[in-house]
Amino acid sequence: MVSDDRFEEIQWMIDDLAYHQTRVLLLIAAVSAKTDHARKLDGLTKLAKLDFLVRYPALAPEVLDALDSDDARLHTSDEDRAEPSVVEDPMVRYKYGPWDDRYYPVIGALVSRGLVRYTRGRRGNVALVATPGGKELAADMASSELWTEIADRCDAIAEASGGLTGNALKDLIYSRLPSLMDRPRRVAIK
Numbered sequence: 001m002v003s004d005d006r007f008e009e010i011q012w013m014i015d016d017l018a019y020h021q022t023r024v025l026l027l028i029a030a031v032s033a034k035t036d037h038a039r040k041l042d043g044l045t046k047l048a049k050l051d052f053l054v055r056y057p058a059l060a061p062e063v064l065d066a067l068d069s070d071d072a073r074l075h076t077s078d079e080d081r082a083e084p085s086v087v088e089d090p091m092v093r094y095k096y097g098p099w100d101d102r103y104y105p106v107i108g109a110l111v112s113r114g115l116v117r118y119t120r121g122r123r124g125n126v127a128l129v130a131t132p133g134g135k136e137l138a139a140d141m142a143s144s145e146l147w148t149e150i151a152d153r154c155d156a157i158a159e160a161s162g163g164l165t166g167n168a169l170k171d172l173i174y175s176r177l178p179s180l181m182d183r184p185r186r187v188a189i190k
Helices: 004-032 044-055 078-082 103-112 132-142 148-160 166-176
Strands: 092-094 097-099 116-120 126-130
Touching: 004 044, 004 103, 004 126, 004 132, 004 148, 044 097, 044 103, 044 148, 044 166, 097 166, 103 116, 126 132, 132 148
Parallel strands: none
Antiparallel strands: 092 097, 116 126
16 A cells, blocks of 8 residues: 555656656657758757746857847746846756756656657658647647647747757857856756
8 A cells, every 4th residue: 555645746747747748748849840940859859948938038148149038938037137047947067068867757757648759850860749649739739828838939949949950059058058057067056
């Protein structure tokens, strides 16, 4: 029998994974809808860097020239802009910039549910694209009150990052946010 404390811990992990799956699905759907991204999210490096910008929306205009800090789709407040690295779910500094160890189980879950599929990326990368069912679910989630802000951010960032590779995004993050990237690996970015 599972104790009440253990049950709550398990429920939290399930809820946490569902949150990350939804956000990543919204991001993949937004990117794969843009012709500037060849209608796919090309590589895990690109996923992680775009997700970083979604999770730290006040930093996105500093990294992406095509994104205005006043873009309403970012849903940032004066407080967010004053403390841009104080976020609900921080990422960690890893070898190639911001990263989250949940990407592998999140992507696996989305693929196994038929919401995302793998496709061929550039130079042997694995690329991700939303399936018709994934697009439909993403559209439904985007229209819900709980997910509108995240969906808007995903769309704004997908639009502003068109044509950029994962490595180009990594280089922009390192060059434009040096104080956040100048930390040991595995340290939270905040």
